[in-house]
Amino acid sequence: MTKDECFYLGKIVAKFSFKGEVLIKLDTDEPEAYTEMESVLIEYNENLVPFFIERSSLQKSTLLRVKFEDIETEQDAEDLIGAHTYLPLTMLPELEEDQFYFHEIIGFEVIDSEHGNIGRITGINDYTAQALFEIKKGDKDLLIPMNDEFIEKIDKPNKTIYLNTPEGLVEMYLG
The missing domain is CATH 2.40.30.60 (RimM)
Known part of the structure; x- marks a missing residue:
């Protein structure tokens, strides 16, 4: 194994x-x-x-x-x-539809309500006080807090997470 x-x-x-x-x-x-x-x-x-x-x-x-x-x-x-x-x-316990394990969402596309597709999840940084989505868009790396208030929907079958991020957060990375 x-x-x-x-x-x-x-x-x-x-x-x-x-x-x-x-x-x-x-x-x-x-x-x-x-x-x-x-x-x-x-x-x-x-x-x-x-x-x-x-x-x-x-x-x-x-x-x-x-x-x-x-x-x-x-x-x-x-x-x-x-x-x-x-x-x-x-051996992982089953989760509800709107819950996920970190390893499950690696590779998911991220759709922001304002900016559309902002990239693909490449990892989760859980070494900080709040876990962060590590997202790659072209040559840019975005760090978005994994906050329940930002997550609108998790579409596991289509490997997509829908976010509604606060104003200025995505712009900080994508300019």
Whole structure:
């Protein structure tokens, strides 16, 4: 299985006990949806390796305490710290029609109510306080806040997102 067939679940951030347990910082709005997993894929030496879960429970809000099969000691757990965890895309929960996962909308055309087609989504920048659509129009790169008030409609079958951006935002990029 490749990363293209998976979604990022979180990062192993710490050991939890002397019995080989670890804490995974989950990158999700619904951590409780991931407490009953049988396994995860861990990025190890640039490969995704399946690790089977004996037991898991939530610690605080987004930390998942996990005991993996065959990880029995603190040293075994230490080797996993910093590793990224993934799950197959097929394990993502279904969303409502007007909702989307970031990976789903890459390649969608963006139609603005004032400016028409303003380009194609090339990525999502979620490293800022507010996630941004990264849009490419010719040789120009646009960053549009992913704000519910700007999103008018998501047309998944036609791979199009309709926006109503505030005055001046698109002009700032397209001049």
